[in-house]
Amino acid sequence: MRGHGFLLAHYVPGSSPVHRAPLWLKFLLVLACGMASFLVADWAAAAAGLGLLCGVYLFSGAGAARLLRAVRPVLPVLAVIGLYQWWQLGGAPAARIVLNVLVCVVAASILTATTPVQALLDGVASLARPFRRLGADPERFALTIAIMLRSIPFIAGAYADVRDSARARGLDRNPRALVLPVFITTVAFARQTGDALAARGLGEAEEPDGPEVRLV
Secondary structure: OOOOOOOOOOOOOOOOHHHHOOHHHHHHHHHHHHHHHHHOOOHHHHHHHHHHHHHHHHHOOOOHHHHHHHHHHHHHHHHHHHHHHHHHHOHHHHHHHHHHHHHHHHHHHHHHHHOOHHHHHHHHHHHHHHHHHHOOOHHHHHHHHHHHHHHHHHHHHHHHHHHHHHHHOOOOOOHHHHHHHHHHHHHHHHHHHHHHHHHOOOOOOOOOOOOOOOOO
């Protein structure tokens, strides 16, 4: 099963300053880029920010080809969004919106390309720890993120395999031939993942404190 088509870059081992940067700083970069996408009103500023982030990505040594693979899946969607916004608002707002989305994608790719998955999940659990007082389970939250990171490339690979198979049979324009096999494969993958987690006692709700109450 191929895993291409994933929006974010996979981890690339390295010792660049970007790799050695604190995780909280990379989280802050992603958060700042997300906030900037709502605040930046000039397409030139968005383009400058995108150029700067691309420079940071290349400086990390992850490579231009990997960056292109991370961005390429979102380009068709951005093309549609850009054309619609150009029709509704004009060229400059459309360019700003598209560039701001690319800024967020590249910032997230910097995080995932320079941070091992385990360190990333530990960081997510640490960030969620203050919410334990509100009933949140940081480990469960990190486990959810890990399953999501594993599931997205699997589903993208399943779609690519089904699309190639349908194209070989001349059914690449038949939505049922594309959607139904991917749906069945995804459900099977979810069941296998759930069984694996249950076999290891992961993801189960904790028993409430206090004596056990029998109804019979």
